[in-house]
Amino acid sequence: MTQNIHEQNHAKNKTGSVCPGPTTVRGKISIRNVTKNYDPDGANVLALDNCSIEIEAGEFCVIVGPSGCGKTTLLNAIAGFHGISSGEIYLDDELLCSSKKTAVPSADRIVVFQNGSLFPWYTVLENVVYGPDVQAKMSKSQARKAAEELLEQMGLRGILHSYPSEISSGMRRRVEIARAMINNPRVLLMDEPYRAMDALTKTVMHKHLLDIYDASCKTVFFITHDLEEAIFLGSKVYVMTTRPGKIKKLINVDIPRPRDFRTLSSEHYRELKLEAIEAVHEEAKKAFEAGERELA
Amino acid sequence: MQASGENSTKESVGKEEKLSSVELFFYRLKLWLKSSRPYLMVLGLALFLLFWYVTTEVLALPRFEKLPGPTVVLKEWLSRDPDYGISIYTPEYYQHIMKSVMRVLQAFGLATVLGVPLGLFMGWKKTFKDYSFPILETLRPIPMLAWVPLAILMWPSRESAIIYLTFLAAFFATTLNTLLGVESIDEAYFRAAQCLGSKPRHILFRVVLPGALPFIFTGLQISMGVAWFSLVAGEMLAGEYGLGYLIWNSFIMVQYPVIVIAMVTLGAIGWASSSIIRFVGSLLMKWKVREAGL
């Protein structure tokens, strides 16, 4: 099993928004009527209210919404960090989680976290090699070689033996993506990964992510509060309401790939952005007035 | 105040030359010597010694005159034939030191070997903590010294009782700090490790242990200090050799300069042992050292 990004998808599609070939590409997610209730400090909170989303295999799906609307809750349920109160989630037509069953976190749904979670006590190389190491699917030298190749492809060769604290946040995020991709996951779950970055770094990060997506055709489940980011990156953008979270609107972003900064000034992009702003702004105001705080 | 390294030049970190640790050491030394710090340090020490000297020997103020002055102590400490039998030239001095050091090593070693795994496990598995933490918290407020009579009853020999007391003090400090260390680990690291397919033993050795290491080493320093504290108390009450015993004995025998010699020796060894722990910590936690680097 090779981990080279380019070889992870045999049927590369340069112009389509969804990678074809259900037989070669995995990662289809089906979220049906999911509701999540939870109880911090004795206050009953309804986080998600009857959400349903269908994500094709190899699709770049973005959830956008105001703070505290429950989008992270949805991601956590898919990842397996907690359960749901009702409804079901299917991965590749198998039941992933329901009210009776919580998903088990595993390497087929890897999360890239908001504040970064590269292990500070391991070097960049040791971090990337972590997955193959603990899963024992490759020998140590194979894993090392694959990691070095992957990092080289991403242009991160020089920092192999640096610690996360010694490199910039942009590099850290890219390393985290490498750490995920080397395991050939079915789904890449991204929890507002670029939230804390300045706009300039973000443009680099977006390009980087889109390159990886175009080459590997992984299913990406991306959460953000940034509209422009959502439309620029995603094929399908779901707008969520403020708590309790419901799906308010689905925006089909049919801008062809590969996309780059020129897309940002195209007419089509601006139309889509307008459509989304109207939907999100209302929710954002409600959330602001309710004094919503991000609940982890 | 708080300082964090600038990240703007980090993109080219692979191309910059890293200073070797020797070069770094001398560079820092040069900076230090240029500042006012070393001179104020010496001045501060000198003032203290002066104060001590003047009050005890020169002016012989009412209560101070009974205390031994620095010249008396120094003369005694450095003489080949000391009046009270303890100086750097007498073997007894080193015997007492070795006795205390051996006791602390045994107690501290045992406390670490038992305390760190216990703390790690308590932090990792909440169920285990629910059962064990209350017992620890009930026993912890009892001062070490209050255990002395009980320890004498429990253990067949005075020696084991003293080591037990020292062990107990160090054990609580180590376990608690290790526990705190594990609990301080960001949840995200656990989740990331789970996502990447870790089995429980991976989480224990690759997340819990390294994540708690900074706290563990702080705890070990504290526990070393506490160990010395308890040891001295135990030796003063119930020992036959050792620096604590020396202090109490010279007090009873009115050999006051020896008290000061023993106290200073204690201070020096205590400081040295903490420094060794700090040093070992910096070896094991390279990522912290580099994080705090220039």
Add this chain to the structure above:
Amino acid sequence: MTKQKPSYFMGINLRKLRKTIFGKATYRGIVAIIGTIIFWEICSRLNVPVIGMIPPPSLVFNSLSELLRDPDYWESWVVSFQRVFTGFIVAQIIGIPIGLIMGINRHFRELSFPIIEILRPIPPLAWVPTAVIFWPTPEMSITFVTFLGAFFTMVLNILGGVKNVDIRYVRAAISLGSSKTDIFWRIILPATLPSLFTGMTVGMGITWEVVVAAEMIASRSGLGFMTWQSYVAGNYPVIVIGMISIGIAGYISSSFIRLLGGRLTPWLKII
């Protein structure tokens, strides 16, 4: 809104409190303690080597009922508490200002730091003979040794606290037109309060250690003396009672400090 408002009474979240008191953790804790007591009793009956030498719970409870009616027992409490609070307060009165000055004034800090670093590793009890020689009364020497124990901890904690004050707060204050006095009293002091209280809690623990030790070595009253005396007199179960009493007394003192600290730093409560 679908959020239920948590019910509060005197600033305590009732539902959360109820969950804590009746939760699984408390239940397991009680089970653990009862289990330990039973284990202790069994070891004693079976004469297990080390643990079996401890006076068993049965004897301890017997002695306890007698002791609770003995006024001397309660007298010991009062005496020990007096010593603890005297020494502790002296340590705070001297230690807090010195710590704060060291924190703010760099020159003073560099002047005094080496002496403090040299004197600190010397265990407080090692000072007892020196203190007894120097001070006229045994009470004063106990207070002095107690002071030493708590003083170093306090200074270290305050130093750490001042160092960790985020400089952005100071800068914000300056740009809002604060004078140096303002910055000290309104920014640095409150920001250091948490460390101060940590220092006080730890210092309280050390104070008890020292007072008990001093009572055992050099006094004829107090809980420490009572514990040592019962050993000498062969009244072993009272040793255990003495230990537990001291433990409880220490716990009460630390809790008091922690609560006080919590009241004075309301902004630290994380919801």
